[in-house]
Amino acid sequence: MTKKPSNISITRRLEFDSGHRIPNHDGQCRHLHGHRYAIEVTLTGEVADHPGKADDGMVLDFGDIKRLTNQYVVELWDHAFLVAKEDEKLVAFLASMPNHKTVIMEHVPTVENLANTAFAILQPVFNKAFGGRLELSAVRLYETPNCWADVYRQ
Numbered sequence: 001m002t003k004k005p006s007n008i009s010i011t012r013r014l015e016f017d018s019g020h021r022i023p024n025h026d027g028q029c030r031h032l033h034g035h036r037y038a039i040e041v042t043l044t045g046e047v048a049d050h051p052g053k054a055d056d057g058m059v060l061d062f063g064d065i066k067r068l069t070n071q072y073v074v075e076l077w078d079h080a081f082l083v084a085k086e087d088e089k090l091v092a093f094l095a096s097m098p099n100h101k102t103v104i105m106e107h108v109p110t111v112e113n114l115a116n117t118a119f120a121i122l123q124p125v126f127n128k129a130f131g132g133r134l135e136l137s138a139v140r141l142y143e144t145p146n147c148w149a150d151v152y153r154q
Helices: 062-077 088-095 111-129
Strands: 007-020 033-046 080-084 102-105 134-144 147-152
Touching: 007 062, 007 134, 033 062, 033 111, 062 080, 062 111, 080 088, 088 102, 102 111, 111 134, 111 147
Parallel strands: 007 080, 080 102
Antiparallel strands: 007 033, 033 134, 134 147
């Protein structure tokens, strides 16, 4: 009996710490603060049918998801201050601090915008790395254990 290829989704979770603020917010989030973020990266593809090979029975090794997500998102954002380019006074202040790890974002660094940015960064990375045989199907970004944003492939 031959195994039928199946599309299966797999998810890897990574965590990082970053600071931000929402400059026009009318509540506490307008102040400088930080979060312990968690990002979940979900890929969809066929389960490999390669008897005797290291990847037999896998969509992808979870270590590959970790390596690429770390390289293109986590290492850049971890222990950085994420600031909107429109937040000019804060951008200038952070630039005045020698060797400060600052990431200037195109949009206000809400969890929704950060999740969307992470998806936009990672989608071509995973597509290129694995020759299009896998699809980045979702990114979930937790700002707190109880608050998160999901971005799905369209």
